[in-house]
Amino acid sequence: MATPNPDTQRNVNRTVIKTLVVLAGMFAFAFALVPLYDVFCQVTGLNGKTSAKAQSLVSGDVDSSRTVTMQFITRSSAGLPWRLETQTRQVRVHPGQSTEVHFSFTNLGKEVDVARAVPSVTPSEAALHLRKLACFCFQNQRLRPGEKMEAPLVFQLDKQLPEDIRTVTLVYTLYPQEMEVSSSG
Amino acid sequence: MASLPPKHPVQQGTADAAGGADAHHHPPKGLLRWVLTTNHKEIGTLYLLFSLLMFLIGGVFALVIRAELFQPGLQLVQPEFFNQMTTMHGLIMVFGAVMPAFVGLANWMVPLQIGAPDMALPRLNNFSFWLLPVAFTLLLSTLFMPGGAPNFGWTFYAPLSTTYAPPSTTFFILSLHIAGISSILGAINIIATILNLRAPGMRMMDMTLFVWTWLITAFLLIAVMPVLAGVVTMMLMDINFGTSFFNAGGGGDPVMFQHLFWFFGHPEVYIMILPAFGIVSVIIPTFARKPLFGYASMVYATASIAILSFMVWAHHMFVVGLPLVAELFFMYSTMLIAVPTGVKVFNWVATLFRGSISYEPAMLFAIAFVILFTIGGFSGLMLAISPADFQYHDTYFVVAHFHYVLVPGAIFSIMAAVYYWLPKWTGHYPHLRLSQWHFWLSVIGVNLTFFPMHFSGLAGMPRRIPDYSLQFADFNMVSSIGAFMFGLSQLLFVVIVFMCARGGEKAPAKTWDGAVDLEWTVPSPAPLHTFETPPQYRPAEADH
Numbered sequence: 001m002a003t004p005n006p007d008t009q010r011n012v013n014r015t016v017i018k019t020l021v022v023l024a025g026m027f028a029f030a031f032a033l034v035p036l037y038d039v040f041c042q043v044t045g046l047n048g049k050t051s052a053k054a055q056s057l058v059s060g061d062v063d064s065s066r067t068v069t070m071q072f073i074t075r076s077s078a079g080l081p082w083r084l085e086t087q088t089r090q091v092r093v094h095p096g097q098s099t100e101v102h103f104s105f106t107n108l109g110k111e112v113d114v115a116r117a118v119p120s121v122t123p124s125e126a127a128l129h130l131r132k133l134a135c136f137c138f139q140n141q142r143l144r145p146g147e148k149m150e151a152p153l154v155f156q157l158d159k160q161l162p163e164d165i166r167t168v169t170l171v172y173t174l175y176p177q178e179m180e181v182s183s184s185g
Numbered sequence: 186m187a188s189l190p191p192k193h194p195v196q197q198g199t200a201d202a203a204g205g206a207d208a209h210h211h212p213p214k215g216l217l218r219w220v221l222t223t224n225h226k227e228i229g230t231l232y233l234l235f236s237l238l239m240f241l242i243g244g245v246f247a248l249v250i251r252a253e254l255f256q257p258g259l260q261l262v263q264p265e266f267f268n269q270m271t272t273m274h275g276l277i278m279v280f281g282a283v284m285p286a287f288v289g290l291a292n293w294m295v296p297l298q299i300g301a302p303d304m305a306l307p308r309l310n311n312f313s314f315w316l317l318p319v320a321f322t323l324l325l326s327t328l329f330m331p332g333g334a335p336n337f338g339w340t341f342y343a344p345l346s347t348t349y350a351p352p353s354t355t356f357f358i359l360s361l362h363i364a365g366i367s368s369i370l371g372a373i374n375i376i377a378t379i380l381n382l383r384a385p386g387m388r389m390m391d392m393t394l395f396v397w398t399w400l401i402t403a404f405l406l407i408a409v410m411p412v413l414a415g416v417v418t419m420m421l422m423d424i425n426f427g428t429s430f431f432n433a434g435g436g437g438d439p440v441m442f443q444h445l446f447w448f449f450g451h452p453e454v455y456i457m458i459l460p461a462f463g464i465v466s467v468i469i470p471t472f473a474r475k476p477l478f479g480y481a482s483m484v485y486a487t488a489s490i491a492i493l494s495f496m497v498w499a500h501h502m503f504v505v506g507l508p509l510v511a512e513l514f515f516m517y518s519t520m521l522i523a524v525p526t527g528v529k530v531f532n533w534v535a536t537l538f539r540g541s542i543s544y545e546p547a548m549l550f551a552i553a554f555v556i557l558f559t560i561g562g563f564s565g566l567m568l569a570i571s572p573a574d575f576q577y578h579d580t581y582f583v584v585a586h587f588h589y590v591l592v593p594g595a596i597f598s599i600m601a602a603v604y605y606w607l608p609k610w611t612g613h614y615p616h617l618r619l620s621q622w623h624f625w626l627s628v629i630g631v632n633l634t635f636f637p638m639h640f641s642g643l644a645g646m647p648r649r650i651p652d653y654s655l656q657f658a659d660f661n662m663v664s665s666i667g668a669f670m671f672g673l674s675q676l677l678f679v680v681i682v683f684m685c686a687r688g689g690e691k692a693p694a695k696t697w698d699g700a701v702d703l704e705w706t707v708p709s710p711a712p713l714h715t716f717e718t719p720p721q722y723r724p725a726e727a728d729h
Contacts, residue, residue: 011381012305019373022407030415030445034430037441046508047438077434118433124506175434178427 045128048121054138055131062096063159069167070157072101074117076174081109082143084117084174098156103136103172105151107143116140117172126168129161140177220315223307224713225292228314230610232289233603235317237679239281240596242325244672246274251634251668254661257653267651268336269328275339276357279457280364281321283591286599287460288313288371291399294606295375297704297711298393300384300720305377313370320363327353338649340450343431343442347423354424358417365410372406375399384703386722390484393702394477397484398463401491405452405459408495412449416442440505447498455494458590459487461558461598462529465551467702468605469533472548473540474699479532486525486532493522503574512571519569523562530559545697546620550601553593553628561589564639579649582642588635592671593628600627600678607685608692612710615685623681626674633667 041047070091074084083106093099107113117137121127132138136151143149157168213221222228249270253261262270292310296303304310327334332351335341346354379400383392392400419430420442429435431442462483470477477483499507499515507515533555542548564586568574577583607615637660642648646657653661692709703722707715 008381012377015377015380016306016373019376019407023369023373023411026408027411027415030412031419033415033445033448034419034441037438037444041438044508046511047440048506049438052436116434120433122506125508173433175432177434 045121045126046124048124048127050119050121050127050130050132050137052138054133054135057098057133057156058096058131058158060096060159062094064094066095066163067092068095068157068161068165070099070155071167071169072103073169073171074103074174075171077176080113080115080174080176082107082113082115082174084172093157095157095159095161098133098154100152100154103151103153104148105136105141105143105174106148107145110145112142112144114140114142114177115174116177117174120171120173122169122171123165125162126157126165129158130168130170131156131158137172221311223303223311225296225304225307225310226610226711226713228304228310229289229291229293231314232285232292232317235314236282236284236286236289237682239277239285239321241675241679243274243277243282244675246270246277248668248672250274251665253651254653255665256662257655257658259652262651264651265333265336268338268649269334271649272335272338272341273324273328276324276335277321278591279339279453280361281317281324283457283595283599284368285317287399287402287457287595288368288375290395290460290464290599290602290606291371291375293610294602294704295378295396295399296382297609297707297715298396298702299379299382299387300703300716300722301378301382302714302717302719304374305382306374309370310374313367313374316363316367316370320360320367323356323360323363327356330356340446341420342446343420343423343439347420347431350424355421358421361417362414365414368406369410372403372410375403376407379403384716384719384722386724390481391722391724393463394466394480394483394487395460395463398459398466398487401487402456402459405456405491405494409449409452409456412445413453416445416449419445440502443502443505444498447501448495450501451498452491452494454587454590455490457595458558459491461554461595462487464598464602464605465533465554466529468547468551468601469536469555471605471697471699471701472545472551473537473542475536475540476701477532478535478538479528482528483532486528489525490522493518493525497522500569500571500574503571504578516569516571520566523566526562530555530562545604546615546617546624547601547605549621549624549628550597550604553624554597554601557593557597557628557631558590561586561591561594564589577642579647580642581638581646581648584648585635585638585642588638592635593631597627597631603682605697606704607682608696609704609707609709609711611686611689612692613685613689614692614696615681616689619677619681619684623674623677626677627671630667630671630674634664634671635667637661637663637667 041049070093072086072088072090074086076082076084084103085106086101086103088101091099091101103117116139119135119137121130133154133156135153135155141149141151219227219231222231249262250267253259253267292304295301330351330353332353334351335346335354335357336351337345341357379392379396419428422428423430423432423437429437431437431439433439466477466483497515497519499511500519503512503515564582568577568583568586604615604620607613641657641660644657646653694708695705696709697705703720704711706720
C-alpha cells in the first residue's frame with residue numbers, strides 16, 4: 001500500500017473520532033430512554049401505570065350524571081403459589097365518588113413469601129384519572145404458609161375522566177419480590 | 186479457498202517507489218495470510234464466504250421449519266426445538282448472512298468505485314471481520330447447551346427472553362454484542378473511507394449509488410447498533426444482576442422492551458435493504474445501457490428513507506395498546522415511506538424504459554428484485570394500515586411480507602451483485618447456462634414458498650407455531666415444496682461460484698459493455714493492490 005498522505009490520515013482520524021462520539025452518545029441515549037420513557041408515561045399515563053403513592057381525596061360534588069363501570073381482574077404470576085381475589089368483580093361508580101373494594105391474599109405455598117400486586121389500567125388514558133387513596137399495591141405483602149389477609153383499595157375517578165370512557169379495567173398481577181435479608185425469622 | 190484474488194500484487198503503481206519501501210513486504214502464506222490480512226479485497230472475500238456459509242446454515246434451519254410444516258400435526262421436531270429453529274434462522278440470516286454479505290461487498294467495491302487504494306483503517310477491518318466467526322460460533326454453540334438455544338424469536342421480546350428464557354440466553358447476548366461491535370467497526374471504516382479517500386476530483390454527487398447507499402447505511406448502523414447493545418445489556422442485567430428494566434414486578438415495563446428493540450429494529454430493516462437499492466441502481470443502468478434516471482432524486486430518496494426509519498418503529502406494536510393518536514401517527518409516517526421508495530422504483534423503471542436491455546444473470550436478479558421487492562412493499566403498506574394490522578398481526582401475512590423484502594429483496598440483490606462483480610473478482614465469467622438455471626429455480630422457488638403465505642396469513646394462520654389447523658394444509662404444502670426447491674437451488678449457486686473461481690471464459694477489464702464506473706478500469710481479476718496512485722476522476726467518465 002502506498003504511504004498514506006498525512007493530510008488524509010488526519011482527516012480519517014477526525015472522522016473516526018466524530019463517529020465514536022456519536023456512538024457513545026447513542027449508547028448513552030439508549031439508557032437515557034428508560035427514565036425518559038417512565039417520565040413520558042407518568043405524564044401521559046400511556047402504559048396504564050397508576051401512581052405508586054397514595055393520593056389525596058379531591059373533594060367536591062359527585063358527577064352523578066355519568067356512571068362508569070369499574071372492573072377488577074386479579075391474577076398471580078407463574079411460580080408464585082398465591083391467590084389474589086376480590087368479591088367485587090365490578091362496581092358502578094360516578095366520577096368524583098370514593099369507593100372501597102376489598103381484596104384477599106392467600107399464600108397456598110409451604111414457604112414464607114413476599115409479593116407485590118402491580119396495577120395496570122385499561123384504557124391507559126384512564127390511568128391518570130384513577131386516584132388511589134389507599135391501596136395494598138403501595139407496599140409488599142409478606143405471608144406465612146396458609147395465611148390469608150384482607151386488604152382494602154379506596155379509589156376515586158376524577159371528574160376530568162374523558163367522556164367516552166364508560167368502562168375502566170384495573171388489573172392486579174402478583175409478582176414475587178426478593179425477601180429483605182434483615183426481616184428473616 | 187474459492188475465489189481468491191491472485192497471490193501477489195501485479196507491479197502496479199510506480200509512484201510509491203519513493204516512499205513505499207516497506208509497503209510491499211511479502212504476505213504470510215497459507216492460513217495465516219487470511220488471519221492476518223489487511224487487504225480490503227481479501228477481507229471482502231472472507232466476509233462474502235462467511236456470509237455464504239451462514240446463509241446455508243440459516244437455510245438448513247429454515248428447511249427444518251418447512252419440513253415440520255409440510256403437513257399439519259407434529260411429525261419431525263418437538264415444539265421447543267421448532268422455536269429454537271425459528272429464532273436461530275432469523276438471527277443467523279439477519280446478523281450472519283445479509284449484513285456481512287453487504288459489508289463484504291462494501292469492502293470489495295467501495296474502494297474500487299471511489300478510486301481508493303484500500304479501506305481507511307485496514308487493521309480495524311481485519312478485526313471487525315474476525316469478530317464474526319467468534320460471535321456466530323458462540324451463537325451456534327447454544328444449540329448444544331442444556332436447555333437448548335434461544336427460543337423466543339429473533340425479536341427476543343422480554344419477558345420471554347428474560348424471565349422465561351433458557352440459560353443459554355447469556356451466550357446469545359454476548360454473541361449479539363460481538364456481532365454488533367463488528368458491524369459498528371465496519372461502519373466506521375466505511376464512513377472514514379468514503380468521506381476521505383475519494384479519488385481527486387470526485388465529489389459526493391459523483392459517487393455511485395452503491396457507495397451512497399452504503400454511506401447512509403453506515404450512518405444508520407452507527408446510530409442504532411449502540412441502542413441494540415444497550416437493550417441486550419439491560420436484558421443481561423435483568424437476567425443476571427436482578428435489575429427490573431423489563432420486569433413489571435420490579436417497576437419495569439415489558440412494553441418498553443418493544444419500544445427500544447424496534448427503535449433499533451426498524452432502521453435495522455433499512456440497513457438490510459438500502460445497500461440492495463444501491464446495487465440495483467448500479468446494475469440496471471449497465472444492462473439497460475442508459476445512465477441512471479434521476480441520480481440526485483435517488484440519493485435524496487435514500488436519505489429520506491433513512492431519516493423516516495427513525496419515526497416509524499411503533500408500527501410493529503400496533504396491538505400493544507397504543508393510544509389512538511400514536512396509532513394514527515405511526516400509520517401515516519409508515520405510509521410516508523412509500524413515497525421515497527416509490528421514487529426509487531419509478532427511477533428504475535424509467536431507466537429501463539427505452540433502454541437497450543440485455544438479460545445477463547445479474548440483470549435477471551436485478552429485475553426480479555424490482556418486481557418482487559415492490560410486491561413486498563405493497564404488503565407492507567397493507568400492514569401499515571393500523572386497523573387492518575390488528576387482523577394481520579403475527580400471522581403468516583407478516584412472514585410473507587418481510588420474506589418478500591428480504592429474500593427476493595436483499596438476498597436477490599446480493600446474488601445480482603455477485604454475478605455482476607464475480608468477473609472482476611475472479612477474472613472469469615460465471616457459467617451462463619447454470620446461472621440462468623439458478624435464477625429461474627430461485628425465482629420460482631421463492632414465489633412458491635412465500636406467495637401462498639399471504640393467503641394462509643389472511644386466513645388467520647399464526648406465525649411461529651409448529652402445528653396448524655387443517656384448512657391451511659394445502660398452502661403449507663406448496664410453501665414447503667417451494668422452500669426445498671429454493672434451498673436446493675442455492676447449492677447450484679455454490680457450484681457456480683466455485684467453478685467461476687477455478688476457470689471459465691476470461692473477462693476483460695471492462696467486463697460489461699454498458700459498465701461505466703471506476704472498478705471497470707482495473708484489470709480482471711482485480712490485482713491485490715489497485716489505485717495506489719489515485720486516478721484523476723473525470724465526471725464525464727461516469728455520466729450521471
